[in-house]
Amino acid sequence: AGGRGRRPGAGLGLAAAVKLTPALFLVFLLATGIAARLRGGDGEPWLRHARGAAITFTGATLLAAAALPKDSWRFWTDTVFRSDRVGHAEDTADQALRGVLARLLHTADPGAVWTACAAVVAAAGLAVAVAAELRGMRAWAVCCCAVTALLVSPVSWTHHWVWCVPVVLLLWSRGHRAAALGAALVFCSYAPWWVPHGPARPELHQSGAQMALSALYAGAAALFLVAARAATSLPGRRRGSALRQAVTKE
Incomplete structure (x- = not known):
């Protein structure tokens, strides 16, 4: 910037x-x-x-x-x-927050619940991204913003989650090896497809275990935001203020 x-x-x-x-x-x-x-x-x-x-x-x-x-x-x-033009909200391939809520609430339209939750997640995710950027941790900032966008988008199909690659690389390069391996395992597992799915729309009647499997991408994204918040809060991880750098460049 x-x-x-x-x-x-x-x-x-x-x-x-x-x-x-x-x-x-x-x-x-x-x-x-x-x-x-x-x-x-x-x-x-x-x-x-x-x-x-x-x-x-x-x-x-x-x-x-x-x-x-x-x-x-x-x-x-x-x-x-009309986000439903591309498919049903509860489709297991939809790993956005709206899809998770649709399956959790057993409804094709989570409506106001999704709107409220998306607003909270957007605000929280952007807050983490901004904090990271102002501390000079741009890789964290970019990944946090991208992950937040995928979560709050009305639809984020499984193939939209290509941001998992830089997320895994970031976690690995910053020494969070277990988290990186866990994230890689989640996104390479195709777990959302392990649950019943198809034209009959069985996703509207999932059990607790099935809902957990079909929410793994979104869940991993939420955990990444939590990890990013912790990483940007540790004094020992300070890499120089981007704010100070920007002022110097100007």
């Missing part, structure tokens, strides 16, 4: 325009910049990237609307609000 690129945030803006989930990184940049200013530092490096991402996202979206006005109108006024 402290770089001086000619088009800061452009890549993020384009990614969010193609698929909305990365847009949480824009919120992360904005929150980090504000937090830096509240601490008496210069939050401009993060805010500059947030502005660049927002401008690029808006430009790309308007360009798409000009090229495909009917499709864009349908998407932004209807399709974007």
Whole structure:
């Protein structure tokens, strides 16, 4: 965030325009910049990237609307609000928080419960990511933001969890070998597919053990956020303040 690129945030803006989930990184940049200013530092490096991402996202979206006005109108006024268009919420392949709640509550639409839980998880996950970024622990910050985005997204299929690779590498490289091996085992086990699934929608009638298996990805993600919170709180793990570095660069 402290770089001086000619088009800061452009890549993020384009990614969010193609698929909305990365847009949480824009919120992360904005929150980090504000937090830096509240601490008496210069939050401009993060805010500059947030502005660049927002401008690029808006430009790309308007360009798409000009090229495909009917499709864009349908998407932004209807399709974007219908997450069930890609599949049932309770499908075992859905490892987002919404899917976990759907199976836990035995309902196809967790509704307000999911909205409230997603808001809490988003706030908590972003808080951990911002804290890590301001302490110069950028790898932790990026992984925390990505994992949070996957958790709060309406749908996160099992193949969306490619962020497990950098998460495992981060845990291993920071000396958390047992946690890294455990995470690798979870994401390589295909455990969510061990439970009954199919057109008959048996996921709406899972037992406790089956619900646990079909929530392993999301559960591992939640545990990673807890581990990241602990890692960013230990005085001995301080690697230099990103806030101080940003001020120096400016």
